[in-house]
Amino acid sequence: LDYQHVQVPFEITLWIMLASLAKIGFHLYxxxxxxxxxxxxxxxxxxxxxxxIYGLNDKSPPVMDSDIFFLYLLPPIVLDAGxxxxxxxxxxxxxxxxxxxxxxxxxxxxGIGFSLxxxxxxxxxxxxxxxxxxxxxxxxxxxxxxxxxxxxxxEEIHVNEKLHILVFGESLLNDAVTVVLYKLxxxxxxxxxxxxxxxxxxxxxxxxxxxxGVLVGLSFGMTAAFTTRFxxxxxxxxxLFVFLYSYLSYLTAEMFHLSGIMAIIACAMGMKRYVEAxxxxxxxxxxxxxxxxxxxxxxxxxxxxxxxxxxxxxxxWNWPYICFTVIFCLVWRALGVLVLTFFVNxxxxxxxxxxxxxxxxxxxxxxxxxxxxxxxxxxxHRKKLFIAATTVVILFTVFVQGMTIRPLVDLLAVKRKRxxxxxxxxxxxxxxxxxxxxxxxxxxxxxxxxxxxxxxEYFNSKYxxxxxxxxxxxxxxxxxxxxxxxxxxxxxxLAEAGQLGHTLxxxxxxxxxxxxSNSDRTVVTDxxxxxxxxxxxxxxxxxxxxxxxxRIRRMGPAxxxxxxxxxxxxxxHAKEILILRHRSL
Amino acid sequence: SxxxxxxxxxxxxxxxxxxxxxxxxxxxxxxxxxxxxxxxKTDLLKWLCREDQVNFRGFMRTLAHFRPIEDNExxxxxxxxxxxxxxxxxxxxxxxxYDLDKDDKISRDELLQVxxxxxxxxISDEQLGSIADRTIQExxxxxxxxxxFAEFVKVLEKVDVEQKMSxxxxx
Numbered sequence: 226l227d228y229q230h231v232q233v234p235f236e237i238t239l240w241i242m243l244a245s246l247a248k249i250g251f252h253l254y255x256x257x258x259x260x261x262x263x264x265x266x267x268x269x270x271x272x273x274x275x276x277x278i279y280g281l282n283d284k285s286p287p288v289m290d291s292d293i294f295f296l297y298l299l300p301p302i303v304l305d306a307g308x309x310x311x312x313x314x315x316x317x318x319x320x321x322x323x324x325x326x327x328x329x330x331x332x333x334x335x336g337i338g339f340s341l342x343x344x345x346x347x348x349x350x351x352x353x354x355x356x357x358x359x360x361x362x363x364x365x366x367x368x369x370x371x372x373x374x375x376x377x378x379x380e381e382i383h384v385n386e387k388l389h390i391l392v393f394g395e396s397l398l399n400d401a402v403t404v405v406l407y408k409l410x411x412x413x414x415x416x417x418x419x420x421x422x423x424x425x426x427x428x429x430x431x432x433x434x435x436x437x438g439v440l441v442g443l444s445f446g447m448t449a450a451f452t453t454r455f456x457x458x459x460x461x462x463x464x465l466f467v468f469l470y471s472y473l474s475y476l477t478a479e480m481f482h483l484s485g486i487m488a489i490i491a492c493a494m495g496m497k498r499y500v501e502a503x504x505x506x507x508x509x510x511x512x513x514x515x516x517x518x519x520x521x522x523x524x525x526x527x528x529x530x531x532x533x534x535x536x537x538x539x540x541x542w543n544w545p546y547i548c549f550t551v552i553f554c555l556v557w558r559a560l561g562v563l564v565l566t567f568f569v570n571x572x573x574x575x576x577x578x579x580x581x582x583x584x585x586x587x588x589x590x591x592x593x594x595x596x597x598x599x600x601x602x603x604x605x606h607r608k609k610l611f612i613a614a615t616t617v618v619i620l621f622t623v624f625v626q627g628m629t630i631r632p633l634v635d636l637l638a639v640k641r642k643r644x645x646x647x648x649x650x651x652x653x654x655x656x657x658x659x660x661x662x663x664x665x666x667x668x669x670x671x672x673x674x675x676x677x678x679x680x681x682e683y684f685n686s687k688y689x690x691x692x693x694x695x696x697x698x699x700x701x702x703x704x705x706x707x708x709x710x711x712x713x714x715x716x717x718x719l720a721e722a723g724q725l726g727h728t729l730x731x732x733x734x735x736x737x738x739x740x741x742s743n744s745d746r747t748v749v750t751d752x753x754x755x756x757x758x759x760x761x762x763x764x765x766x767x768x769x770x771x772x773x774x775x776r777i778r779r780m781g782p783a784x785x786x787x788x789x790x791x792x793x794x795x796x797x798h799a800k801e802i803l804i805l806r807h808r809s810l
Numbered sequence: 811s812x813x814x815x816x817x818x819x820x821x822x823x824x825x826x827x828x829x830x831x832x833x834x835x836x837x838x839x840x841x842x843x844x845x846x847x848x849x850x851k852t853d854l855l856k857w858l859c860r861e862d863q864v865n866f867r868g869f870m871r872t873l874a875h876f877r878p879i880e881d882n883e884x885x886x887x888x889x890x891x892x893x894x895x896x897x898x899x900x901x902x903x904x905x906x907x908y909d910l911d912k913d914d915k916i917s918r919d920e921l922l923q924v925x926x927x928x929x930x931x932x933i934s935d936e937q938l939g940s941i942a943d944r945t946i947q948e949x950x951x952x953x954x955x956x957x958x959f960a961e962f963v964k965v966l967e968k969v970d971v972e973q974k975m976s977x978x979x980x981x
Binding site for chain 2: 648649650651653654655657658661662705708711712
């Protein structure tokens with residue numbers, strides 16, 4: 226039995242297998258995922274596993290190594306988030322998102338840090354030795370909203386797009402602030418004296434970290450787009466480039482102590498447009514599939530490890546400190562959201578309703594990033610207290626807030642995501658309004674978002690597309706792409722109904738299949754059906770079908786963990802139908 | 811209505827766009843032809859104000875459509891004339907930009923013109939025609955092969971037009 230030889234890969238595979246089996250198990254019971262979010266169930270499984278290991282070995286189970294988390298488990302999730310980020314709502318709300326991410330996080334950090342320091346002053350709690358700096362350090366790692374947890378919970382409750390993008394965008398972009406503050410306070414802990422110069426250096430560092438991360442990401446993204454320009458003959462490895470470049474951008478940013486999350490997001494968002502135009506449809510599907518798969522596995526593993534690591538002797542239970550931590554997290558977040566939203570609503574057309582504000586405040590979940598950061602703390606005598614407090618906060622937010630957010634959303638009747646089929650007309654009108662607004666803004670001398678978007682489009686079409694795209698003619702506009710996608714679906718539906726070879730479906734078959742289920746106005750007489758297929762009849766029927774049968778498959782939300790965004794491959798004879806239809810109309 | 815500071819600001823902008831005399835705006839395309847790919851900016855002002863010469867009043871009136879809807883306005887009484895920046899008026903404004911011959915319908919040709927400008931030059935006419943056909947098919951309910959104002963409103967009912975067609979004039 227040569228276990229030593231295969232031990233590491235074997236154990237890794239076993240853990241992943243356990244995670245996936247657990248996932249299958251949850252979905253077998255239909256009711257369970259709707260009541261309890263999946264993340265809770267996974268932590269629960271982790272707790273059980275941890276308990277088993279503890280019982281068997283009688284020592285603490287392996288704690289999730291921070292390196293493994295930051296280098297292997299986190300990037301796939303963030304890549305998935307960045308690649309499938311709906312860019313239009315994201316950039317429309319970018320001001321608000323940045324405000325929440327930067328100012329909100331700083332507010333939370335200092336608020337929590339100072340109030341916990343105040344608690345430490347109370348003699349009865351025996352916490353005198355926790356200094357202000359330690360409290361601020363703790364505040365910096367516990368204040369940040371975690372994208373993994375937010376994703377896991379929010380994707381199941383389907384709130385309206387703007388709300389989702391606000392919370393989610395904030396959780397992604399606050400990484401820069403978290404990184405800077407955490408490192409800053411940690412270095413302060415080790416320095417004997419702190420001068421004000423150091424504080425200013427910290428502030429400057431924030432800009433460097435954030436913007437530097439974005440720049441690194443963008444440069445890798447552009448390189449990726451450029452590389453895919455030449456991959457026409459080796460389609461098979463095209464998806465690999467997407468992943469390689471994104472991961473490289475993350476690692477490079479981490480190497481330079483910049484924000485890796487922002488790098489990978491910038492890379493994904495920057496390259497998406499050009500890469501999708503360059504790579505083949507199959508590669509495209511492969512990229513999507515692999516991304517979803519990896520991020521799903523990572524996500525599951527993170528939660529299970531969170532559960533496993535909770536069991537053990539790593540904790541020091543000082544109940545007052547822990548309780549106050551939880552309370553302060555909630556209170557300061559609520560206050561922060563209120564104050565910031567007040568400012569946002571004054572300067573913006575998009576007002577955020579108070580219900581939305583409540584969900585934003587309540588949706589501030591903490592997760593695995595806090596957990597890993599707390600284990601990275603230098604060893605000092607109160608470290609176990611912090612570990613315990615972090616664990617409780619994470620468990621509280623994931624279990625209590627995660628489970629109750631769905632009933633609350635229902636109770637408050639928060640505006641839900643609108644489930645509607647996309648139409649070409651809507652797309653055209655929206656684009657038209659974009660142009661119109663850009664023109665109006667220019668005329669009135671007001672440099673608003675449409676103006677800049679327009680300028681960016683211009684820059685894009687003049688320079689970027691020529692360099693980064695393979696074919697020299699412009700990529701098709703989104704209107705044409707949407708039209709083609711809908712046409713393909715229509716044709717496939719026709720094909721499925723017809724169950725045919727290479728000839729067109731006999732009208733009688735089609736009509737009996739479809740029109741019977743239709744409550745509709747037009748009636749095709751039997752006489753006509755018996756006729757041979759002449760073009761008039763065909764056109765008539767196709768027109769009827771087109772007008773009455775618009776059952777377009779609903780596009781699932783792009784940020785859903787379990788399903789891919791709606792995608793079909795045009796079969797060979799669906800294409801034939803398409804061609805024939807175009808010829809006949 | 812618009813505040814005093816906003817009016818002064820817009821007036822200075824208007825005069826800077828103005829080429830001619832006495833506060834009327836003449837079409838000198840070189841002035842307005844800024845580097846921008848957005849569609850037909852030179853025609854845009856013309857269409858916006860629906861006449862070849864635009865005075866400040868027309869300019870203001872057009873821009874008034876783009877004021878954001880304030881909450882307190884919603885509670886105003888219904889029997890006054892509808893303010894220019896209501897949702898229906900905003901939509902009507904956009905509708906008029908499509909509808910070149912002012913017959914209160916967007917016909918296939920008018921749609922084709924708009925599409926051509928937005929979609930670019932490398933799409934064949936036939937495909938463009940198909941897209942236009944499909945758009946009309948999706949929207950048309952009374953079967954006249956054109957989009958009336960009511961149908962236009964229905965297509966955009968899920969879109970947040972009030973927020974999209976608003977510009978906040980600061981200071």
